[in-house]
Amino acid sequence: MTTVTAAVGRGAAKATRRRGGIAPPWYFAAPALIVYALVMLYPAIAGAGSAFTDWSGVGDQRSFVGLENFKQLFSDDQAIGALRNTLFLTVAIVVVQNGIGLLLALGVHTTIKSRMALRVVFFAPVVVSPVMVSFLWKYVYNPAPDAGLNAALNAIGLGSLRQDWLGNPSLAIWSVAFTVIWQCAGYSMVIFLAGLEGVPQELHESAMVDGAGTVARFRHITWPLLAPAVTINVMLSTVGGLTLFTQIIAMTNGGPGYATDTLSTVLYKQAFVYGKFGYSTAVALVLAIFVAAVSFIQIGYLRSRETTA
Amino acid sequence: MALDQSVSRRRLLQLMGGAAAVGTLAACGGNSGSSSSSGGQLKVIGVGDQEAGLRKALDEYKKAHSDFDFNLSFAPADQVQTALRTQLAGGNAPDIHVVYPGNGSAMSMAQLSKANLLTDLSDQSWTQKIPTGFKGAFQNDGKTYIFSPGSSMLGAIYNKKAFATAGVEPPTTWSELLAVCEKLKAKGIVPIALGAQTPWITQLIPYALVPGTVYAKTPDFDDKMIAGQASFADSGWVDAMDKYLELQKKGFFNANPNGTTYEQATSLVGTGKAGMAVQVSAVLPAFRKASPSPDDLGMFPFPATDVAADNWIPGGVVVGIAISAKSKKADQARKFFEYCGQPDTLSAWAEAVACVPLYSDGEPKVDPVLKPFLPYLKDNKAVPFMDQRWPNAEVQPTHFAVVQELLGGKTTVQDALKKMDEAYRKTA
Incomplete structure (x- = not known):
C-alpha cells in the first residue's frame, strides 16, 4: 500500500515537473522507436504483401492472386469456426478473468494478516511461462481415471464427474479457457489492486458516516474510481484473448478436430503445416485489423466511462 | 521505491547504457560462439x-x-x-x-x-x-x-506377455482380431492403445486398414484419385473408417483416446497394460524403451478383412x-x-x-519382429503410406482432424471423408 501511494505521489510530482517545462526531448525515444520500426513495423508491412500472393512460405515461386486469399477466408469453415472459438475464449477470459481478478483484489485489499503472502500466491502463475503452465495443466487434465484432476475427483468421492478434459470436443475449449484464466487472474488482480490503493480512504469514511453499507460503498465509490483499472484490464485481456496461441498449441494443437482452433492457430497451421503462407498472411492481416478495431472501440467507450466517473 | 529515490536520471541513463553494452557484448559472444561451432x-x-x-x-x-x-x-x-x-x-x-x-x-x-x-x-x-x-x-x-x-512396416506392435495372459495369438483376419480384442478386454487388458491426442497417431489405424479395404481391390486407387475418377467418400475408406469406429464402440481402445498422447499409449503397451498399438516399425525403439524387456514385444500385420488374400499391408519409405x-x-x-x-x-x-x-545384396537383414511382413513384400502386397501420394499438404492434417472428430462423435464417416475429398481437390 505504501509503495503504491508513493508511486501515485511520484507520478503527480513528475507531471508537475513536466508542466514546468522539463519534459524529456523526443529523441530520447529514438533508439526504442528505431528498434521497434526495424523489428516490428518493417517485417509486418513487408510481410503484408504476401497476403495477396500464393507463396508457399519457401522458395521464390509466388504469383499475385489479388483478393483471392481474402475471399477464401470468408468462406473457409475452419477459419469461421476458429473465429467463433476466438470470440468465445475472448468473452470468457475478459469476463471471468477480470471478475476473479477483481474479487481477488478486493480480498487482498483488506487488513487480513496474510494479505501480502496471498498477493504473491495469486500472482505467482503470471510469472511462469505459458508453455510451462500449459504442460502442467495438460498433466492435470490427464484423462486416465487414476491421474491428475480425475484422480482428485475420485479421491473426494466425485468420481462420476471425471472427464476427458482435453479430448472431449465439447469440453476442451472450456478446459483451455480455465487454464488461461487460472494463470492470468493474478495479473488482473494486481492492476485492480493498484486502482484500489488509489481510492481515497476519506471517501469511504465519510460514506460510512452517512450510513452506506459495503455494497453501496463499492457501487458508488470504489467501482467508479476503478474505471481506469477496468479500462486497462479489459483492453489487455481482450487483446490477449483475440490473439491466444501458446496455450492452445501446447495443450490441444487446436484439436480435437478443430474444436479449439483460434485465428492465431489457424494462421500458424496454414503457414507451417499446410504450406500456404500467402493465405496465412491474409488471416494475420484480418486478425490484426480486427484486434485494432475492437481495441479502438473499447478504448473509446471505456475512456468516456472514466470521464463520467 | 528505494531505487527511485536514490537513482538520478543521469545515473539511470548510465545504467541503461551499461545494460545495452552488456547486451551487445553478449550478442557478440553468441555470434562468435555459433560461428566457431559451425x-x-x-x-x-x-x-x-x-x-x-x-x-x-x-x-x-x-x-x-x-x-x-x-x-x-x-x-x-x-x-x-x-x-x-x-x-x-x-x-x-x-x-x-x-x-x-x-x-x-x-x-x-x-x-x-x-x-x-x-x-x-x-x-x-x-x-x-x-x-x-x-x-x-x-x-x-x-x-x-x-x-x-528403406521402408517401415505398419502393423500392430503387441505385448507378448499380455497376449499370453489372455491366451491369444496374433490374428490373421478381422474377425480373429475382434475375438482377440474381446479376450484381452475380458482379462482387464486394454486391447488397443490409441494416443489420438498426438495428431499423427490418428492416421495409423486407417492406414493399416485401407490396403485391405481399398488397394487390394483397386490397386490403382491413387491414380484414379489423381485423375478425379475416385473419391475417399465413395471407396473402401468408408469401410476402414467404419471399422475404426467399430473398435471404439466395442470398447477396444483405452478410455478417452482423444485425450491420450502417443507417449502414454506407448507406455501402456510397453508395460503390458494394453495388448497392442497400431504403429510403424520405426518407433519400435521407443516401445522397447518403455518395456521391461525388448523381447516382450512383437509385430504382426493388422488384418483388415476376413479374406486372408485381401489383407495387404502398408509399407512406406x-x-x-x-x-x-x-x-x-x-x-x-x-x-x-x-x-x-x-x-x-x-x-x-x-x-x-x-x-x-x-x-540388399541377398536376403535382407531385418529386425526379427518384421519377419511376418516379408512375405507381403515378396508378393507385392505392400502399399506406400497413403499421404505419400496425396497432392498437397492439406489432406493429411485434415485426416488427423476428422479422425479426432469421429472419435469425439462430432462428425459422420461420410462427412469426414467428404472433408478429405475437399482438401484433396485443392491445388498443391
Whole structure:
C-alpha cells in the first residue's frame, strides 16, 4: 500500500515537473522507436504483401492472386469456426478473468494478516511461462481415471464427474479457457489492486458516516474510481484473448478436430503445416485489423466511462 | 521505491547504457560462439524417429574421415516442421535436414524440390538401386532428392506377455482380431492403445486398414484419385473408417483416446497394460524403451478383412534426409550421402530404426519382429503410406482432424471423408 501511494505521489510530482517545462526531448525515444520500426513495423508491412500472393512460405515461386486469399477466408469453415472459438475464449477470459481478478483484489485489499503472502500466491502463475503452465495443466487434465484432476475427483468421492478434459470436443475449449484464466487472474488482480490503493480512504469514511453499507460503498465509490483499472484490464485481456496461441498449441494443437482452433492457430497451421503462407498472411492481416478495431472501440467507450466517473 | 529515490536520471541513463553494452557484448559472444561451432561442421537436423540410425551413420563416417565433423540435433516432427520451414524460407537451412518421402506434407520431398530447395542426388550410385515401386517416394521429375534407409512396416506392435495372459495369438483376419480384442478386454487388458491426442497417431489405424479395404481391390486407387475418377467418400475408406469406429464402440481402445498422447499409449503397451498399438516399425525403439524387456514385444500385420488374400499391408519409405540446395558444404554432404547408400551402412541404419533396407545384396537383414511382413513384400502386397501420394499438404492434417472428430462423435464417416475429398481437390 505504501509503495503504491508513493508511486501515485511520484507520478503527480513528475507531471508537475513536466508542466514546468522539463519534459524529456523526443529523441530520447529514438533508439526504442528505431528498434521497434526495424523489428516490428518493417517485417509486418513487408510481410503484408504476401497476403495477396500464393507463396508457399519457401522458395521464390509466388504469383499475385489479388483478393483471392481474402475471399477464401470468408468462406473457409475452419477459419469461421476458429473465429467463433476466438470470440468465445475472448468473452470468457475478459469476463471471468477480470471478475476473479477483481474479487481477488478486493480480498487482498483488506487488513487480513496474510494479505501480502496471498498477493504473491495469486500472482505467482503470471510469472511462469505459458508453455510451462500449459504442460502442467495438460498433466492435470490427464484423462486416465487414476491421474491428475480425475484422480482428485475420485479421491473426494466425485468420481462420476471425471472427464476427458482435453479430448472431449465439447469440453476442451472450456478446459483451455480455465487454464488461461487460472494463470492470468493474478495479473488482473494486481492492476485492480493498484486502482484500489488509489481510492481515497476519506471517501469511504465519510460514506460510512452517512450510513452506506459495503455494497453501496463499492457501487458508488470504489467501482467508479476503478474505471481506469477496468479500462486497462479489459483492453489487455481482450487483446490477449483475440490473439491466444501458446496455450492452445501446447495443450490441444487446436484439436480435437478443430474444436479449439483460434485465428492465431489457424494462421500458424496454414503457414507451417499446410504450406500456404500467402493465405496465412491474409488471416494475420484480418486478425490484426480486427484486434485494432475492437481495441479502438473499447478504448473509446471505456475512456468516456472514466470521464463520467 | 528505494531505487527511485536514490537513482538520478543521469545515473539511470548510465545504467541503461551499461545494460545495452552488456547486451551487445553478449550478442557478440553468441555470434562468435555459433560461428566457431559451425566452422567446418556440417549442420544436421533430424526428427527423433531417425536418431538411432542417422547418429550411427554420422559417427561411423566421422571415424573414417578425420576432416569431417558435424553438428547434429533432433526435435519432434511438429517442431522440426515449423523451425525448418522458417530456416528454409530465410535461406539459412542446415546443410543436411530431414525430409519426408513422396508428397503430401509441407516438408515432403516433392513440395521442397518443387521450390528448388533440395540438391539433386541423381548421380549417386545408390540411386540406381531404388526399387521401381519406391521411385515416387524418392524422385520428382525423374531426379532423386532424398536418401532414406528403406521402408517401415505398419502393423500392430503387441505385448507378448499380455497376449499370453489372455491366451491369444496374433490374428490373421478381422474377425480373429475382434475375438482377440474381446479376450484381452475380458482379462482387464486394454486391447488397443490409441494416443489420438498426438495428431499423427490418428492416421495409423486407417492406414493399416485401407490396403485391405481399398488397394487390394483397386490397386490403382491413387491414380484414379489423381485423375478425379475416385473419391475417399465413395471407396473402401468408408469401410476402414467404419471399422475404426467399430473398435471404439466395442470398447477396444483405452478410455478417452482423444485425450491420450502417443507417449502414454506407448507406455501402456510397453508395460503390458494394453495388448497392442497400431504403429510403424520405426518407433519400435521407443516401445522397447518403455518395456521391461525388448523381447516382450512383437509385430504382426493388422488384418483388415476376413479374406486372408485381401489383407495387404502398408509399407512406406521411412523419413529420410536431403541436402539443402543452398548448402555451402554440399560436396562434403554428398560424400556422406554416398557413404549412407552403401549396403553395409544402409543395412546398419535400417536395422537401427527397425525397417527393411532399401536394397540388399541377398536376403535382407531385418529386425526379427518384421519377419511376418516379408512375405507381403515378396508378393507385392505392400502399399506406400497413403499421404505419400496425396497432392498437397492439406489432406493429411485434415485426416488427423476428422479422425479426432469421429472419435469425439462430432462428425459422420461420410462427412469426414467428404472433408478429405475437399482438401484433396485443392491445388498443391
